Amino acid sequence: GAVVSQHPSRVICKSGTSVKIECRSLDFQATTMFWYRQFPKQSLMLMATSNEGSKATYEQGVEKDKFLINHASLTLSTLTVTSAHPEDSSFYICSASSQNSYEQYFGPGTRLTVT
Amino acid sequence: GQNIDQPTEMTATEGAIVQINCTYQTSGFNGLFWYQQHAGEAPTFLSYNVLDGLEEKGRFSSFLSRSKGYSYLLLKELQMKDSASYLCAVRDHGDYKLSFGAGTTVTVRA
Numbered sequence: 001g002a003v004v005s006q007h008p009s010r011v012i013c014k015s016g017t018s019v020k021i022e023c024r025s026l027d028f029q030a031t032t033m034f035w036y037r038q039f040p041k042q043s044l045m046l047m048a049t050s051n052e053g054s055k056a057t058y059e060q061g062v063e064k065d066k067f068l069i070n071h072a073s074l075t076l077s078t079l080t081v082t083s084a085h086p087e088d089s090s091f092y093i094c095s096a097s098s099q100n101s102y103e104q105y106f107g108p109g110t111r112l113t114v115t
Numbered sequence: 116g117q118n119i120d121q122p123t124e125m126t127a128t129e130g131a132i133v134q135i136n137c138t139y140q141t142s143g144f145n146g147l148f149w150y151q152q153h154a155g156e157a158p159t160f161l162s163y164n165v166l167d168g169l170e171e172k173g174r175f176s177s178f179l180s181r182s183k184g185y186s187y188l189l190l191k192e193l194q195m196k197d198s199a200s201y202l203c204a205v206r207d208h209g210d211y212k213l214s215f216g217a218g219t220t221v222t223v224r225a
Binding site for chain 1: 146150155156157158159165189198202206210212213214215216217218
């Protein structure tokens with residue numbers, strides 16, 4: 001099956017710093033990538049949808065200037081959490097889908113802790 | 116938007132059967148997914164229904180009724196490793212976005 005990787009798997013940063021999370025599709029071309037956030041014991045909440053070569057579409061309530069998304073190639077999307085605060089501590093998960101595919105393939109997630 | 120409801124928790128005995136219900140109210144519908152998620156890990160795909168009826172895949176089966184906005188995931192011959200959270204997700208028509216329910220935590224006891 002299709003494989004999606006994320007890096008790093010865990011990151012701890014200080015309040016006010018920025019953190020970049022990478023999402024890669026390893027064996028297929030991901031025309032669309034999705035970024036989710038999941039707080040403890042809650043479900044996945046979609047943050048944004050990114051299509052290769054175009055600007056990301058953010059869900060209501062998600063600050064686009066704080067969560068910068070770049071989808072520069074068909075195999076890589078990045079999420080940068082700028083000026084991180086403790087309330088940004090969460091599990092960030094990406095998923096990827098290829099053109100005309102009904103399935104989203106999820107990455108293993110990145111645990112972000114902001115101190 | 117989407118409104119997706121599923122029970123918070125369920126407990127069952129090893130070897131038994133458990134049925135997880137999911138109801139949804141959506142502005143558009145283009146398929147319903149079930150995912151399994153173990154703590155601290157990403158969701159893994161279990162099943163996909165877009166037409167009414169039952170889809171069977173080994174020990175797991177999923178049912179969909181579009182007119183009732185209802186689905187269930189049936190887990191048979193429960194094993195300890197089936198203890199996890201099960202997420203119901205509905206896909207919007209046209210943009211492939213998924214909206215997830217809050218998840219049902221299934222605990223399998225010996």
